[in-house]
Amino acid sequence: MSATFTVRLQRPGADPVQFEAPTGLPVLLAAERAGLAMESSCRNGTCRSCICLMEAGSVAYHIAWPGLSLDEKREGWILPCVAYPTADLALALPL
Incomplete structure (x- = not known):
């Protein structure tokens, strides 16, 4: 049985929205299932169009190296198309 985590997504100029994301599903797919x-x-971690800033929480990747630099990873940037939640998340979309 997989755990389910709450994701809080802040969009520029809008109120934050919340959705549930199970550990076995990338954050992007969980958002889409929630109608967002x-x-x-x-959708494979290379184009970076889905990039988000992770303000709280943690994710895991099932690919060797997603399309992020080491500095970006340290700053908290994630690629939701290949990021699997391992805790509740607070994410912010860039401007």
């Missing part, structure tokens, strides 16, 4: 549209294109 997020920018995306490749």
Whole structure:
């Protein structure tokens, strides 16, 4: 049985929204299942169109190296198309 986490998503100029994300589903797919549209294109961690800032929480990647630099990862940037939640998340979409 997989755990389910709460994701709080802050969009520029809008009220934050919340949705549930199970550990076995990338954050982007969990958002879509909840009826929320997020920018995306490749869905494999290379195009970076879905990039978000993780303000709280943690994620895991099931690919060797998502399309983020080490500095971006340290700053909290994630790629929701390939990021799997491992805790409740607070995410912010860039301007």
